[in-house]
Amino acid sequence: MKLYPAIDLINGACVRLSQGKFEQSTTYQAAPLEVARAYADAGASYLHVVDLDGAKAGRLAQAPLILDIVRACGLKVQVGGGVRTPADVRLLLDGGVDRVVIGSLASRDPQATMKLFDDFGGSRITVGLDVKIKTEDSVRVAMVATDGWQVTGASTATSVLDRYVGAGLQSVLCTDIGRDGMLAGPSFDWYQELRVRYPALELQASGGVSSLDDLWKLAAMGMGAAIIGKALYENRFTLAQALKESLRW
Secondary structure: EEEEEEEEEEEEEEEEOOEEEEEEEEEEEOOOHHHHHHHHHOOOOOOEEHHHHHHHHOOOOHHHHHHHHHHHOOEEEEOOOOOOOOHHHHHHHHOOOOOEOOOHHHOOHHHHHHHHHHHHOOOOOEEEEEEEEEOOEEEEEEEEEEEEEEEEEEHHHHHHHHHHHHOOOEEEEEEEOOOOOOOOOOOOOHHHHHHOOOOOEEEEEOOOOOOHHHHHHHHHOOOEEEEEEEEHOOOOOHHHHHHHOOOOO
């Protein structure tokens, strides 16, 4: 299982939201480039960067800073937030980004998303699912939220993914908004449902990781990657510790 330490950006600063709420954000003093270099020095191979300003505005808002981070750290960087057009994807990939996450676009425009798979390949495009989970008649339903988690539509996670299975989709970023930034543990049950339904996809667990034990459980259930954010900022464990543990998975 890959480990992606995360850097979420608002106005050029490292932040963490709680449950996707912009009014409940914590700003950290460390500069984004310093954080990225520190993760590289700790032995990371991957980095996950989110342009939260872009996610909220519906357009890339911090591309220059993101590309500076890419150049500074030398890691395989996955970027999301505000990516809405092929030009956005091209800008990021040409700037050295390894993978681009599309969320709102994948939910709203299947034709444009299919073309991205055709133009750039499934190894460079990750579909991002930010969901709010509710229970209906004892059945768990993951409803997709868009526009920086501000809008919850009628699409379910499975209805979105079913469009793209067999059409180039390889990797899915799976975020349970209710757990994001809460340090309350990942959404294991939901991830297990996705693992059973989509065994060939690389599923990335995002939201709620709070301990090394959480990472062990995600690896044991076959998740392809885990995003680690607030747990690192709040010193629940270090990235070096997580990477050391990963050698035993």
